[in-house]
Amino acid sequence: MLHIKFPVVSRTHNLENKIDAFHDKMIEAAAVFHRSIKVFLNENSRDEYKSINKKIKTIEHEEDKLRRDIENDLYSQNLLPNLQADILQLIEGLDKINNQIDDVIYKFYIEQPQIPAAFHHKLIELCDQVADCVENMAIASRSFFKDLSIVRDYIHKVYIMEQESDSSYNDLKKAIFKSDMSLANKLQLDLLITEVADIADIAEDCADELLIFTLKRDI
Amino acid sequence: MFSFWIFLSSGLFLGWSLGANDASNIFGTAVGTKMVKFRTAALISAVFVIIGAVSAGEGAAQTLNDLGSVNAPAGAFMVGLAAALSIYWMTLSKISVSTSQAIVGAIVGWNLYSGKPTDISLFSTIAGTWIFCPILSAILAVIIYQLARFIITRAKISLLKQDFYTRVGLILAGAFGAYALGANNIANVMGVFIPSNPLQPLTFPGGFRLTSEQVLFLLGALAIAVGIVTYSGNVMQTVGRNICLMSPLAAWVVVVAQSLVLFLFASKGLHLFLEEHGLPGIPLVPVSSSQAVIGAVIGIGLLKGGHGINWNLIRRIFIGWVATPVIAAAVCFISLFFLENVFNQTVYH
Numbered sequence: 001m002l003h004i005k006f007p008v009v010s011r012t013h014n015l016e017n018k019i020d021a022f023h024d025k026m027i028e029a030a031a032v033f034h035r036s037i038k039v040f041l042n043e044n045s046r047d048e049y050k051s052i053n054k055k056i057k058t059i060e061h062e063e064d065k066l067r068r069d070i071e072n073d074l075y076s077q078n079l080l081p082n083l084q085a086d087i088l089q090l091i092e093g094l095d096k097i098n099n100q101i102d103d104v105i106y107k108f109y110i111e112q113p114q115i116p117a118a119f120h121h122k123l124i125e126l127c128d129q130v131a132d133c134v135e136n137m138a139i140a141s142r143s144f145f146k147d148l149s150i151v152r153d154y155i156h157k158v159y160i161m162e163q164e165s166d167s168s169y170n171d172l173k174k175a176i177f178k179s180d181m182s183l184a185n186k187l188q189l190d191l192l193i194t195e196v197a198d199i200a201d202i203a204e205d206c207a208d209e210l211l212i213f214t215l216k217r218d219i
Numbered sequence: 220m221f222s223f224w225i226f227l228s229s230g231l232f233l234g235w236s237l238g239a240n241d242a243s244n245i246f247g248t249a250v251g252t253k254m255v256k257f258r259t260a261a262l263i264s265a266v267f268v269i270i271g272a273v274s275a276g277e278g279a280a281q282t283l284n285d286l287g288s289v290n291a292p293a294g295a296f297m298v299g300l301a302a303a304l305s306i307y308w309m310t311l312s313k314i315s316v317s318t319s320q321a322i323v324g325a326i327v328g329w330n331l332y333s334g335k336p337t338d339i340s341l342f343s344t345i346a347g348t349w350i351f352c353p354i355l356s357a358i359l360a361v362i363i364y365q366l367a368r369f370i371i372t373r374a375k376i377s378l379l380k381q382d383f384y385t386r387v388g389l390i391l392a393g394a395f396g397a398y399a400l401g402a403n404n405i406a407n408v409m410g411v412f413i414p415s416n417p418l419q420p421l422t423f424p425g426g427f428r429l430t431s432e433q434v435l436f437l438l439g440a441l442a443i444a445v446g447i448v449t450y451s452g453n454v455m456q457t458v459g460r461n462i463c464l465m466s467p468l469a470a471w472v473v474v475v476a477q478s479l480v481l482f483l484f485a486s487k488g489l490h491l492f493l494e495e496h497g498l499p500g501i502p503l504v505p506v507s508s509s510q511a512v513i514g515a516v517i518g519i520g521l522l523k524g525g526h527g528i529n530w531n532l533i534r535r536i537f538i539g540w541v542a543t544p545v546i547a548a549a550v551c552f553i554s555l556f557f558l559e560n561v562f563n564q565t566v567y568h
Contacts, residue, residue, distance in 0.1 A: 009383065012379045012383050015379060016377065016379050016380075019379075078253055079379065080379065081254060082252055082467060083378070144378070145378045145379070146377045146378070147377075149375070217378075217466075
């Protein structure tokens with residue numbers, strides 16, 4: 001069968017693939033983060049955590065490359081001229097989430113905080129909620145490009161997960177400062193869980209922007 | 220023959236200004252929003268304006284001739300010039316102006332000056348289409364918009380594919396729009412020169428033949444094409460910026476609705492088809508592409524709840540409907556007097 005390739009069609013297809021790959025990487029980052037805290041809390045998995053830290057760096061690096069390619073393709077090929085600014089803002093926002101995940105995993109790796117067993121359950125719960133929030137944000141963003149009608153559903157899920165993570169964060173914070181750890185340990189742990197909760201906050205900001213872009217895109 | 224070319228200059232000038240202004244109604248949003256390059260837009264509109272004018276310009280031109288058969292080249296020159304001057308003044312006053320209304324007013328001015336009767340029923344039909352044109356355009360825009368929205372929502376077309384289809388759609392609609400503009404508006408540019416046309420039929424190698432009337436239309440269409448290539452770029456950028464709040468799809472709907480309206484008022488085939496089937500035939504009248512665009516934009520605006528509609532613009536259209544033909548008739552009447560008595564030219568037989 002004869003296949004004729006039109007440059008415009010293949011350019012569009014190429015960019016669609018890159019946008020898909022970018023979102024895949026984001027979901028992968030959320031999954032790695034989800035696993036990372038369990039591995040960290042397991043005393044016998046130091047080497048595995050080291051490889052997780054390496055893996056998240058690789059994902060972040062690949063995501064950055066995809067982000068630059070997407071931005072470059074959008075402007076150099078003048079695709080979606082009326083939405084370029086919105087898409088740029090959205091992709092940059094998603095990149096901030098990934099950077100924050102990378103930062104948090106690296107901080108745990110470098111600082112090696114002492115976390116009493118009493119906090120493990122709450123910390124895992126917080127990280128689950130944050131990872132869920134990021135995953136839903138990635139799906140919402142992907143839907144913006146593929147099926148506008150379901151964007152709101154996923155944005156709503158982002159809001160719910162962010163609220164739950166806020167509540168877990170507050171409980172954990174109270175528990176940390178009520179405990180008999182040294183003040184230095186309390187402050188260190190507080191800073192780290194704040195950084196974890198920040199991931200969900202950044203995702204929420206992205207969801208806010210995406211909601212506006214979705215309304216603007218209404219034909 | 221030489222004097223004919225001098226007299227034809229007013230028509231060619233009118234054609235140039237039509238190309239410079241009205242091509243922006245077809246490709247303005249596409250170029251202004253950078254969906255289509257100006258070079259592509261200019262080439263497509265120039266080619267299709269010529270095809271439309273030469274192949275289908277006859278119907279609307281006939282209607283103008285029925286209104287007033289300007290039988291002296293000097294008279295035709297002044298009708299064209301009066302229309303062009305009226306357009307210029309009205310544009311300065313920022314009143315929505317239509318070449319069609321100006322030329323009809325100028326023809327009536329010539330009728331009054333030469334003492335020839337004006338067919339009142341035909342004039343009413345023409346004036347009726349001016350009101351009907353934006354309304355029809357609004358109705359068509361609403362129908363096409365709803366249809367496109369329904370299809371896009373159901374088909375779940377991805378954002379980038381939508382962008383690609385919109386680009387293709389804008390180019391196709393632009394080509395159709397240019398064809399319809401040529402077919403409908405060539406009458407404004409060259410219609411008054413038909414009765415005094417001394418040009419000979421033209422036969423191209425291969426047997427393709429143009430009647431003398433088509434040769435005249437080809438000249439007018441070339442003037443429109445020159446207007447598009449030389450001057451419409453800036454106008455397109457301005458139009459695109461002014462209505463860039465509109466989504467590319469809505470912009471496409473506006474172009475399609477406008478093009479359909481122009482086509483309906485120019486298609487002899489459709490006119491005959493409707494009459495053959497006992498339906499009222501759509502009058503073949505040159506209509507304003509700008510007013511068709513405004514009608515379509517208002518149609519979509521009303522569909523979206525009527526917020527942000529520029530009612531001041533509508534007021535200006537109403538003023539234009541009355542003021543343009545009246546001013547053009549007065550300018551033509553006075554100028555014919557000078558042309559005949561000061562420059563000793565025969566302005567009617």
